[in-house]
Amino acid sequence: MAAIVLILALAGLVGYQVAERFGMRVLRAEAQHRLDLLASAIDADVTRVTHIPGVLSLNADILDLLRLPNGESGEHGKRSEQRRVVNRYLERLSAQHVDSLAVFVMDVTGRVVASSDWILSDNLLDADLSRRPYFREAINGAPFRQYAVDGVRDEPGYFFAQPIRDEKQDWRIVGVAVLKASIRGVERGWLANDAPAMIVDGNGVVLLSAPPEWRYATLQPLPGEQVAELIKAQFDGRQLGILSLGIDIGKTPAGEVMEFSGRAAEPASLAARGKRFLVMSRNLPGTAWHLLVLSSVRPVRSQAIAYAALAVAVSASLILWALYLRQRRRVLQARLGAQVLLEAANRELEDKVAMRTADMTRTVQTLEAEVGERLRAEKTLRAAQEELIQAGKLAVLGQLATGITHELNQPLGAVRTLTGNAIEFMRRGETETAEKNLRIVCDLADQMGGIITPLKSFARKSPAVPSRVDVAHAVGSALFLLDQSLRRSGVRVDNRCVAGERYSWCDQNRLQQVLINLIGNAADAMTACPERVLEIAAEARSDGSVCLAVSDTGCGLPEDVLNRLFEPFFTTKGAGEGLGLGLAISRDIVRDFGGDLLAENRVGGGARFIIVLPGENARESAESVSP
Ligand code: ADP
Numbered sequence: 001m002a003a004i005v006l007i008l009a010l011a012g013l014v015g016y017q018v019a020e021r022f023g024m025r026v027l028r029a030e031a032q033h034r035l036d037l038l039a040s041a042i043d044a045d046v047t048r049v050t051h052i053p054g055v056l057s058l059n060a061d062i063l064d065l066l067r068l069p070n071g072e073s074g075e076h077g078k079r080s081e082q083r084r085v086v087n088r089y090l091e092r093l094s095a096q097h098v099d100s101l102a103v104f105v106m107d108v109t110g111r112v113v114a115s116s117d118w119i120l121s122d123n124l125l126d127a128d129l130s131r132r133p134y135f136r137e138a139i140n141g142a143p144f145r146q147y148a149v150d151g152v153r154d155e156p157g158y159f160f161a162q163p164i165r166d167e168k169q170d171w172r173i174v175g176v177a178v179l180k181a182s183i184r185g186v187e188r189g190w191l192a193n194d195a196p197a198m199i200v201d202g203n204g205v206v207l208l209s210a211p212p213e214w215r216y217a218t219l220q221p222l223p224g225e226q227v228a229e230l231i232k233a234q235f236d237g238r239q240l241g242i243l244s245l246g247i248d249i250g251k252t253p254a255g256e257v258m259e260f261s262g263r264a265a266e267p268a269s270l271a272a273r274g275k276r277f278l279v280m281s282r283n284l285p286g287t288a289w290h291l292l293v294l295s296s297v298r299p300v301r302s303q304a305i306a307y308a309a310l311a312v313a314v315s316a317s318l319i320l321w322a323l324y325l326r327q328r329r330r331v332l333q334a335r336l337g338a339q340v341l342l343e344a345a346n347r348e349l350e351d352k353v354a355m356r357t358a359d360m361t362r363t364v365q366t367l368e369a370e371v372g373e374r375l376r377a378e379k380t381l382r383a384a385q386e387e388l389i390q391a392g393k394l395a396v397l398g399q400l401a402t403g404i405t406h407e408l409n410q411p412l413g414a415v416r417t418l419t420g421n422a423i424e425f426m427r428r429g430e431t432e433t434a435e436k437n438l439r440i441v442c443d444l445a446d447q448m449g450g451i452i453t454p455l456k457s458f459a460r461k462s463p464a465v466p467s468r469v470d471v472a473h474a475v476g477s478a479l480f481l482l483d484q485s486l487r488r489s490g491v492r493v494d495n496r497c498v499a500g501e502r503y504s505w506c507d508q509n510r511l512q513q514v515l516i517n518l519i520g521n522a523a524d525a526m527t528a529c530p531e532r533v534l535e536i537a538a539e540a541r542s543d544g545s546v547c548l549a550v551s552d553t554g555c556g557l558p559e560d561v562l563n564r565l566f567e568p569f570f571t572t573k574g575a576g577e578g579l580g581l582g583l584a585i586s587r588d589i590v591r592d593f594g595g596d597l598l599a600e601n602r603v604g605g606g607a608r609f610i611i612v613l614p615g616e617n618a619r620e621s622a623e624s625v626s627p
Pocket of ligand 1: 517521522523525552554555556557561565570571572573577578579580581582583584607
């Protein structure tokens with residue numbers, strides 16, 4: 001920030017100085033041009049009349065007048081006549097040159113002998129101007145020019161004096177011809193031009209000035225005696241040198257910047273133009289006079305300030321542009337860096353991902369292998385379980401076989417007797433009776449089919465297919481198959497299940513297998529007991545499942561038996577009576593449904609086995625899980 005401020009300040013300074021230098025050069029050139037113009041205007045004004053005194057010095061009438069002796073004698077009449085002639089001539093001459101205030105001729109004593117203003121009452125005639133420098137110089141033989149205020153008319157003017165020599169008197173100086181030209185016109189022109197300018201004489205006295213307040217001021221303070229002398233010789237009592245402008249004329253030809261502000265010398269018209277002015281001067285050719293022009297520096301300064309502001313603005317724009325470019329480069333670099341970093345991070349990430357993917361692929365492969373292994377193991381296990389269940393079923397069938405054969409024996413014997421009788425009746429020709437017998441045989445065959453069919457369907461090796469099972473129906477089927485055996489064992493059956501009351505979502509065949517197992521075990525446990533009651537009841541639980549309880553009045557379950565009840569091959573029965581697999585298989589079957597098999601002792605003695613079965617609503621949840 002400091003550097004930027006410094007650069008801007010420098011730019012402003014340099015801009016200001018360059019513009020000011022250039023402006024000053026232009027101002028100087030303009031001032032110089034103005035000086036040249038004014039000088040040539042003055043020169044034209046003056047040179048227009050310079051020749052007139054020369055012309056006068058050659059005029060025969062004037063010479064004649066000057067030749068006439070200056071006395072009050074007899075020739076006085078002739079002299080006044082000649083004087084009149086010359087006066088008229090001078091009047092005509094003056095009238096032709098508007099600016100010339102007066103043209104007059106002096107004799108060697110410095111007295112005016114003829115004058116163009118002879119007609120006016122305050123004419124110069126007979127005035128003694130012998131003390132005037134122009135007279136004194138001219139009478140000594142040198143043409144002279146001088147600015148002066150003449151005492152008679154109290155009017156400033158430019159005096160050109162020319163000695164008049166008489167050819168007939170051996171070129172002796174016989175008088176002086178003088179032309180007094182007004183230069184006020186020049187001054188008026190300057191005022192109209194409204195630009196400060198002045199003419200100073202060789203002594204540094206301001207003769208003409210716009211502003212007019214500076215007239216008769218001096219450039220530098222003059223010594224008192226010199227002032228007094230000048231007043232006497234040239235300015236006819238005018239106040240002179242009251243004001244000193246403090247201008248060193250030696251410096252002004254090249255142009256000098258000065259300040260008039262706050263000084264007594266400052267006229268009001270100047271104050272409006274600013275404080276500082278460029279003062280330039282040049283010598284008027286053929287004179288000791290100098291022409292001075294003043295040019296206000298204010299426009300140059302305001303222009304320089306404008307250029308300085310422009311330089312600051314341009315520099316500021318350039319700096320801003322440079323800053324913008326730098327910032328942009330930085331942003332691009334940062335973006336590039338970020339991109340490189342991002343790419344590196346990307347590569348690293350990709351490598352890691354590839355590594356992880358490889359790891360995961362390996363893990364997945366391992367897992368797949370394991371899952372495959374598990375699936376195979378599960379399949380094997382399931383197959384084994386199925387086999388086991390089937391084996392259990394066959395074992396149950398084996399137990400049932402005795403009862404069934406007994407059941408079938410009776411109708412079979414009847415069939416044999418009836419068919420034998422039918423043959424005999426047919427031989428006798430009693431076909432009607434034979435037909436009756438055969439009908440009974442038919443019914444018996446149906447009855448035997450009724451015994452065998454459920455057995456067949458029970459023995460069938462089928463995978464568990466869950467369906468809505470009426471619990472009472474399954475209980476009924478199991479009891480039907482064990483009917484003979486229970487009856488033989490003297491067991492009273494108290495079946496409290498009501499058909500169509502409780503339903504479960506399970507496989508009927510398997511449930512039947514479990515029930516046959518439990519009922520068989522109960523019958524076995526009650527063999528030695530006097531009271532043999534088998535109670536089967538089903539009740540619904542609050543969660544929708546169904547509890548099917550098989551209770552007996554048997555020996556109950558001692559602690560050690562209760563603990564190991566469901567262990568495979570645990571049995572308390574003798575060899576050939578039990579394998580110890582019944583309860584283990586039964587629990588597997590029930591758990592396969594999503595239920596459980598529990599055992600407990602009854603309060604009054606005996607054991608109770610509870611089959612917890614999923615309710616019929618289990619179907620929806622099972623379907624919603626695996627539609
Ligand atoms: P098994 O009947 O072949 O012995 P189980 O697994 O069916 O095999 O039964 C295991 C054992 O549980 C039986 O040996 C028996 O001691 C006991 N048990 C089963 N049911 C009852 C019951 N209702 N009352 C008393 N003990 C029982």
